[in-house]
Amino acid sequence: MSNPTLTRTTLNLTVRPRRLRRSEALRRMVRETVLQPADFVYPLFVRPGRDIRQPIHSMPGQYQLSVDQAVEEARAAFELGVPAVILFGIPAEKDATGSENYDPEGIVPRAIRAIKDALPEMVVISDMCFCEYTDHGHCGIINRPGGPHFNPYLPEGYLLNDATLELLGRASVVHAQAGADIIAPSGMIDGMVGAIRTALDEDGLNHVAVMSYAAKYASAFYGPFREAAESPPQFGDRSQYQMDPANRREALKEVALDVVEGADYLMVKPALPYLDIISDVRGRYDLPVAAYQVSGEYAMLHAAARNGWTDLRRTALESLTAIKRAGADLILTYFAKDAARWLEDNRE
Numbered sequence: 001m002s003n004p005t006l007t008r009t010t011l012n013l014t015v016r017p018r019r020l021r022r023s024e025a026l027r028r029m030v031r032e033t034v035l036q037p038a039d040f041v042y043p044l045f046v047r048p049g050r051d052i053r054q055p056i057h058s059m060p061g062q063y064q065l066s067v068d069q070a071v072e073e074a075r076a077a078f079e080l081g082v083p084a085v086i087l088f089g090i091p092a093e094k095d096a097t098g099s100e101n102y103d104p105e106g107i108v109p110r111a112i113r114a115i116k117d118a119l120p121e122m123v124v125i126s127d128m129c130f131c132e133y134t135d136h137g138h139c140g141i142i143n144r145p146g147g148p149h150f151n152p153y154l155p156e157g158y159l160l161n162d163a164t165l166e167l168l169g170r171a172s173v174v175h176a177q178a179g180a181d182i183i184a185p186s187g188m189i190d191g192m193v194g195a196i197r198t199a200l201d202e203d204g205l206n207h208v209a210v211m212s213y214a215a216k217y218a219s220a221f222y223g224p225f226r227e228a229a230e231s232p233p234q235f236g237d238r239s240q241y242q243m244d245p246a247n248r249r250e251a252l253k254e255v256a257l258d259v260v261e262g263a264d265y266l267m268v269k270p271a272l273p274y275l276d277i278i279s280d281v282r283g284r285y286d287l288p289v290a291a292y293q294v295s296g297e298y299a300m301l302h303a304a305a306r307n308g309w310t311d312l313r314r315t316a317l318e319s320l321t322a323i324k325r326a327g328a329d330l331i332l333t334y335f336a337k338d339a340a341r342w343l344e345d346n347r348e
């Protein structure tokens with residue numbers, strides 16, 4: 001694109017961009033990206049019990065919450081203008097197939113019902129994955145001799161794709177029946193969006209949307225989350241199903257498949273180290289784009305601030321602005337409540 005102002009006049013310093021930055025009012029007039037609380041989705045970790053707010057050490061200000069406390073936390077966010085929560089469950093028991101995930105009395109379906117009862121207008125998103133529910137900590141059914149769907153042609157420990165799809169469909173129906181507005185599959189299982197869409201539609205749940213973790217990378221920035229959700233893989237890692245951080249074109253292939261399978265929202269995760277991917281997805285598709293500012297991003301900003309090295313509020317708002325500027329319509333962030341408050345203060 002040619003820029004007519006960048007001719008000789010630039011050299012003569014007749015064009016002075018600083019004119020637009022002289023005062024806060026002038027700067028506000030040309031600000032291209034403005035954050036608002038409605039941009040945020042607030043992640044909550046829900047566990048069994050009552051009256052529990054168990055701090056997560058690597059994520060200051062975040063807690064494992066019993067259902068009653070999750071309702072209060074959702075209410076506080078909603079009152080600050082944050083329209084949505086995404087729920088992660090810490091089940092009472094884990095097993096080979098993660099059966100608590102498709103139990104209507106499981107921890108997340110109970111939390112969905114409680115939040116929807118208390119706050120019918122709040123958007124409730126259910127993170128749909130098996131890693132919190134399986135005893136091995138992987139995101140689906142694992143190939144084990146004697147285990148369910150054992151396939152002798154695949155290595156032991158391999159995540160069985162199609163057997164997992166069936167369970168994802170089943171669990172999604174259970175969470176949608178409990179009242180979830182959006183199902184957000186996060187396991188990077190091939191075909192997960194299509195399988196969930198089909199299962200929901202067959203059960204009269206075609207009003208429930210699917211937010212796909214479409215381009216999710218095998219990232220070290222998920223470290224603190226695994227403490228929070230008690231979901232570290234017991235062997236190996238997730239690089240058989242999550243994407244290689246080195247790949248950019250492949251993200252567009254992953255996203256294309258999810259679009260064809262019927263995704264309503266496309267998510268990129270993590271956020272800050274993957275702004276190029278957010279920008280690519282925004283440029284290529286018209287669906288709403290979400291970005292997940294993950295646990296390690298949150299922990300990093302807190303850790304530096306605690307050392308007195310950076311200012312938490314400013315680094316957090318700057319990061320969130322950058323994520324939105326890159327093309328995200330929605331940001332899943334542990335800063336949701338704080339940022340909504342900060343934005344309110346900034347207006348005063």
Ligand code: PBG
Nearest residue numbers: 129131186221222225294295296
């Ligand atoms: C579950 C899931 C993970 C996160 C969101 N959903 C962990 C993982 O894939 O290992 C990470 C979120 C965060 O780090 O904040 N599949």
